Amino acid sequence: MDFNALIDGLGGHTLDGLTRGSIYALVALGYTMVYGVLRLINFAHSEVFMVGTWTVLGVYTVLGADSESAMPMVIFATLTALVAAALASASVALAVERIAYRPLRKKNAPPLIFLITAIGCSLVLVEIFGHVLKVFFGAPFGRAPVNVPSPIQTHTLLTIGDVRITNVQVFIILGAVLMMVALDLFVNRSRLGRGVRAVAQDPDTAALMGVNQDRVIMLVFILGGAMAGVAGLLFTINFDITKFDIGFIIGIKAFTAAVLGGIGNLRGALVGGLLLGIVEVYASAVFSSNWADVTAFIVLVLVLMFRPTGLLGESLGKARA
Amino acid sequence: MSDLNEPTPDSTTDPSPQGRATGAFGLPRLNIADRYSKAPLWVRMPIVLIGISFAFYLPFLNILPFAYIRTDLTSGGSDWGGVLFLIVIYMIVAIGLNVVIGLAGLLDLGYIGFYAIGAYSVALFGSPSSPVTEMIADKFGLSEGWAVPFVACVPIAIALALASGVLLGAPTLRLRGDYLAIVTMGFGEIIRILSRNVTSVTNGSAGIIGVPSPPEPSENFFSAIETAHWYWLALSVLILLIFLTRRLEDSRVGRAWLAIREDEDAAAVMGVNAFKFKLWAFAIGAALGATAGLLFASKQAYVEPTGFALNLSFLFVAMVVIGGSGNMVGAMLGAFLITYLPERFREFQDWRPFAFGVAMVAVMVLRPQGLIPSRRRAREFADRKNEAEEAAADA
Numbered sequence: 277m278d279f280n281a282l283i284d285g286l287g288g289h290t291l292d293g294l295t296r297g298s299i300y301a302l303v304a305l306g307y308t309m310v311y312g313v314l315r316l317i318n319f320a321h322s323e324v325f326m327v328g329t330w331t332v333l334g335v336y337t338v339l340g341a342d343s344e345s346a347m348p349m350v351i352f353a354t355l356t357a358l359v360a361a362a363l364a365s366a367s368v369a370l371a372v373e374r375i376a377y378r379p380l381r382k383k384n385a386p387p388l389i390f391l392i393t394a395i396g397c398s399l400v401l402v403e404i405f406g407h408v409l410k411v412f413f414g415a416p417f418g419r420a421p422v423n424v425p426s427p428i429q430t431h432t433l434l435t436i437g438d439v440r441i442t443n444v445q446v447f448i449i450l451g452a453v454l455m456m457v458a459l460d461l462f463v464n465r466s467r468l469g470r471g472v473r474a475v476a477q478d479p480d481t482a483a484l485m486g487v488n489q490d491r492v493i494m495l496v497f498i499l500g501g502a503m504a505g506v507a508g509l510l511f512t513i514n515f516d517i518t519k520f521d522i523g524f525i526i527g528i529k530a531f532t533a534a535v536l537g538g539i540g541n542l543r544g545a546l547v548g549g550l551l552l553g554i555v556e557v558y559a560s561a562v563f564s565s566n567w568a569d570v571t572a573f574i575v576l577v578l579v580l581m582f583r584p585t586g587l588l589g590e591s592l593g594k595a596r597a
Numbered sequence: 598m599s600d601l602n603e604p605t606p607d608s609t610t611d612p613s614p615q616g617r618a619t620g621a622f623g624l625p626r627l628n629i630a631d632r633y634s635k636a637p638l639w640v641r642m643p644i645v646l647i648g649i650s651f652a653f654y655l656p657f658l659n660i661l662p663f664a665y666i667r668t669d670l671t672s673g674g675s676d677w678g679g680v681l682f683l684i685v686i687y688m689i690v691a692i693g694l695n696v697v698i699g700l701a702g703l704l705d706l707g708y709i710g711f712y713a714i715g716a717y718s719v720a721l722f723g724s725p726s727s728p729v730t731e732m733i734a735d736k737f738g739l740s741e742g743w744a745v746p747f748v749a750c751v752p753i754a755i756a757l758a759l760a761s762g763v764l765l766g767a768p769t770l771r772l773r774g775d776y777l778a779i780v781t782m783g784f785g786e787i788i789r790i791l792s793r794n795v796t797s798v799t800n801g802s803a804g805i806i807g808v809p810s811p812p813e814p815s816e817n818f819f820s821a822i823e824t825a826h827w828y829w830l831a832l833s834v835l836i837l838l839i840f841l842t843r844r845l846e847d848s849r850v851g852r853a854w855l856a857i858r859e860d861e862d863a864a865a866v867m868g869v870n871a872f873k874f875k876l877w878a879f880a881i882g883a884a885l886g887a888t889a890g891l892l893f894a895s896k897q898a899y900v901e902p903t904g905f906a907l908n909l910s911f912l913f914v915a916m917v918v919i920g921g922s923g924n925m926v927g928a929m930l931g932a933f934l935i936t937y938l939p940e941r942f943r944e945f946q947d948w949r950p951f952a953f954g955v956a957m958v959a960v961m962v963l964r965p966q967g968l969i970p971s972r973r974r975a976r977e978f979a980d981r982k983n984e985a986e987e988a989a990a991d992a
Contacts, residue, residue, distance in 0.1 A: 317775045379962045384985030385978070388704050389965045391778055392918050395706075395911055396957030403951035524907075528786075531779060566794050573783035580776055581768045 282561040287439035289557045295445045295514060297553020298452030302507035303530035304537070304545040305459060306369070306500030312476040312540035313496045316387055319394030320376070322527020323401035324369045324501050328508020329518035330405060331364040332357045333416070333424045341427040350427040354509070361505035369501025370494060372397050378490075398523075406520030421519040424512040448510045455506055456546050459499065463542060468495060476540065525569055529556070532576040538586025547587060652832055655681055656825035668940045675940045678824025682896060684936045685831040686889050691916045691932035692835075692842050692925050693885025698914065699922035699974075700851065701878035702858030703770070704778040707785030709910040710765075711758050711883040715890025717792060717799065718754040720900040723747055723809035728798055747809040747895070754891045755884045762883030763876060770875045785910050793902040804901025808894050819896075827896045834892065838885060842925065845881070854878055858923075859977060908950065915953050919960050921967030923974040930969060 282289065303325050310318040336342070341353035376393040409417035416422040428447070432440045463469035474482035475492045483489055511526070512518060533552045537544025555575060560568040579586065633641065656678045658664055669677045690712065697705045721729040722745040734743045745753070769780045792799045799805070810819040811830060818826055845851055853874040856864035861871050894900045912935060920931025939949045960967065966975045 317779065376958055376962065380965070382985065382989075383965065383978075384981045384988075385961075385965050386702075386981070387774055388698075388702065389961050391704055391775060392914065393958050393961040395914065396954045396961065399911065399950055399954030400958065401954075403948075403954060407947055407951060528779075528783065535776075566790075570787055570790050573787055576783055577768065577780055580772055580780060584772065584776070 278562055282558055285561065287437060289561050290554060291439060291441065291445055293554030293557035294550055295448050295553070296557065297533070297550035298449045299507050299510050299514065299549075300526070300530045300533045300552055301546045301549025302452050302455060302503050302510065303526060304534040304549050305456065305503045305542065307531050307534040308537075308539055308542060308545045309472075309496045309500045311534070313472060313493060314377075316377075316390045317394075317531070318369075318372070318497075318500070319391055319527075320372045320397040320401065321369070321500065321504060322523035322530070323398045324365045324372070324523075325504040325508050325511075325526055325530075326405065326518070326520070326523035327368045327401065328361040328365040328505035329424065329512050329522060330508075331361040331505065332509050332512045333422065333518060335360045336424065336427065342425050343427060343429060345427045350429075353427050354513075358506060358509050361509045362502040363505070365505030365508065366498045366501035368401070369497040369504070373494065373497040402521055402523070417520075419520060421517055424516055424518050426513045426516055428513055444513055448514055451506070451510055453546070455503060456542070459503065460542050462499075468492075472496060528576075529572045532572045532579075535576060535584075535586055536579050538588040541586065541588050544586055544588035551587075649836065653829060656828055666941070668937075668943075675943070676824055678828050680937065680940045681828040682824055682831055683940075684933055685828060685835050686893050687913075687916065687932040687936045688929045689831070689835055689838060689889040689892075690886055690913050691920070691928040692838060693882045693889065694913050694917050695922060695925055695928040696842065696845075696854075696885065697878050697882035698917050699924065699928060699971075700846065700854040700858065701875055702774070702854075703875060703878065704774055704914070705781045705879070705882065706778050706907075706910055706914060707765075707781035707783070707788075708882070708886055708913050709905050709907060710781075710785040710788035711762065711886035712890035712893075712909075712913075713785075713788050713792065713905040714758050714761055714883075715754045715887030716894035716900045716905070717805075717890075718757045718887070719747070719750040719891040719894050720805040720808045721799070722753055723750040723895075724805050724807040726807050727805045728800060744809065747811050750809065751888075751891065754887050758883040758887030759880045762880035766876045766879035770872060770879065782907065782910070785905075786907055789902055789905050789907070792905070799902075802902055804899055806899050808898045808900060810895055810898070821896075821898065831892055834888065838888070839925065842885075846925070850874060850877060855973065912953065915957050918967055919956055921970035921974070924967070924969055924971035927967050927969040927971070931967070 303321070306321045306324065307318060310316065310321070335357040336353060339349070339353045339356065341349055345353065372394070376397045377390060380390055380393060405417055406419050407417075426444075428444060430442050430444050433443050433446060434441055463472055471482070471487045471492050472495065474485065474487050475489055479489060482492075507526075529552060530549070533548035534545050535548070536552055537546065537548025552572060552575060556568050556571045559571040633644070658667060667677045668675045668680045690708070693711075694705065694708050697703050697708070721727045724730060725742045725744040727744075730744045733739070734741070765781065765784050769777055772780065793802055795801075813819050817823070819830070853864070853869045856867065856869050857871050857874060865871050897904075916931035916935050917928045918931070919934070920929065921927025935953065939946050945952075966978045970978075
């Protein structure tokens with residue numbers, strides 16, 4: 277218990293929390309959208325994020341981008357990594373839907389079964405990076421953590437009081453918020469987005485109105501996957517690391533963020549993510565970083581006990597305006 | 598022992614045509630379970646007895662070609678008795694988790710937490726060198742090296758597991774199933790993190806040595822090398838637990854669980870207090886998990902936090918659902934396959950989690966009811982599938 281450490285560095289901790297929280301929020305979008313449309317927790321979503329971080333590493337390696345690179349190269353590498361990670365994650369998410377969920381939907385299987393296939397998919401994806409690829413290609417695949425050196429150099433942009441704001445923090449928070457605004461506009465303003473909302477509100481009526489449910493579901497997985505891929509890029513920029521099982525803990529936190537904000541609610545994911553990030557950083561300042569991971573679980577249990585619909589309320593269909 | 602394999606109430610009056618003439622892969626159904634359950638007592642009794650004696654004889658199995666199932670034929674293979682012990686431990690876990698997942702239909706992803714509670718309670722109270730016993734001895738002026746005897750540790754472990762099952766279940770069992778899965782997963786992880794971080798109680802990652810053995814009939818009966826003795830002990834516990842769980846399944850409580858699993862609202866309308874029975878399933882499952890955990894810790898004589906990683910929880914779930922949730926024999930088959938195969942074919946051990954992942958997806962997509970499901974459960978799945986097809990045909 278060390279409240280002084282928290283009070284002394286309050287500004288810095290808050291900023292750190294917002295940075296982490298915006299990554300959680302991006303991953304949370306995937307949970308929230310799938311839940312809104314299908315009413316199921318896509319357990320394999322954490323691994324979709326993990327694939328994103330590895331794709332970023334691949335792009336850096338292929339382009340030869342590292343901390344020595346010149347400015348044009350840094351921008352090019354980061355943008356390429358952004359697109360590649362979003363594409364890779366979206367394809368993995370889509371593959372999971374096709375292989376694990378669609379056959380079960382046709383059989384009208386109980387929700388439990390979806391969760392179990394999702395866990396299976398998650399195991400398979402984790403093991404592909406933790407073992408299978410290692411057998412074929414050797415390092416960096418395997419069970420050891422891997423360094424992902426971001427070409428973006430950290431430097432302080434401005435100092436307010438004793439809070440230093442770095443370019444990386446600004447990039448991550450702005451990037452995440454921009455992606456979410458874009459997604460929110462897409463779901464609320466575009467024709468395809470209207471389809472998503474229709475299926476979320478009432479799948480049967482939506483089908484009668486000519487909305488192709490399968491296509492909406494695919495779209496939702498693609499969008500959620502792309503967001504997780506971008507989150508993968510932002511994560512590697514902030515933490516410079518990836519690992520075969522990195523998705524698990526991020527997935528739990530993102531899910532907590534989604535539930536905290538109100539699962540199925542896009543703006544709730546943002547609020548929940550930022551809030552959870554801050555709470556977590558505060559908690560690790562007061563206790564110790566050993567306890568940071570427990571915070572998310574405790575927040576989750578408390579939210580589910582006292583306000584299971586989350587802060588902003590459930591439902592993708594209703595959460596509009 | 599005669600009711601070890603008593604027929605489920607609906608097995609003799611199965612009116613549905615599906616699953617009658619042909620079984621898996623279109624092969625003719627042998628109806629072994631039916632024939633067995635219809636056989637008179639004097640037939641069933643010897644079968645059960647022969648089965649049990651064979652299980653007890655397994656550690657000494659040395660007749661070719663059956664001996665090929667042993668895991669220690671090549672040098673570097675795992676000790677056969679140790680593997681048998683582990684299989685039985687996981688079978689206990691599987692029947693415990695089957696109560697929660699298979700009967701009551703609650704997906705518990707934190708079952709490892711209860712297993713860890715069992716292991717840690719026998720270690721914390723039974724080992725003379727654990728911080729807890731040292732503190733108690735200090736406070737009451739007991740002699741150096743004092744510890745709670747093993748026999749007293751067992752009820753402590755079970756009581757703690759029951760309590761934690763109720764504590765975890767009471768706030769969460771009102772939630773929908775998928776939330777429950779995530780919360781229980783969090784619980785499993787919290788238990789592991791607690792055992793690592795609360796160093797003053799659990800010794801942290803250093804672990805606790807000197808976990809006591811059960812009372813021994815002769816000196817060194819339960820020493821580390823006598824794995825066959827450990828196996829017999831675990832097997833006896835397993836048989837007892839199978840007997841008890843089977844009674845439970847066929848009781849009022851068991852029927853309530855099935856009703857809740859199939860339709861919670863309908864069950865509630867019929868006067869089943871869903872919350873109460875779900876809590877029971879949770880607590881009983883927890884107690885069974887703790888029993889397995891305490892036997893395991895006692896044989897290892899050592900516990901440490903990394904032994905309770907969350908992956909093991911997924912492994913437990915895989916056992917139950919691959920084997921066939923809702924059916925105790927199926928769950929035990931799952932436990933056997935998932936424990937035995939990687940030990941027998943050690944050269945593929947690194948592939949184990951990958952293979953489980955593939956198996957989980959494949960079994961759930963192709964045969965969601967599991968390899969040998971309970972008949973009631975299989976019909977439930979068939980019904981749902983038919984409903985979906987009819988709906989599709991209507992549209």
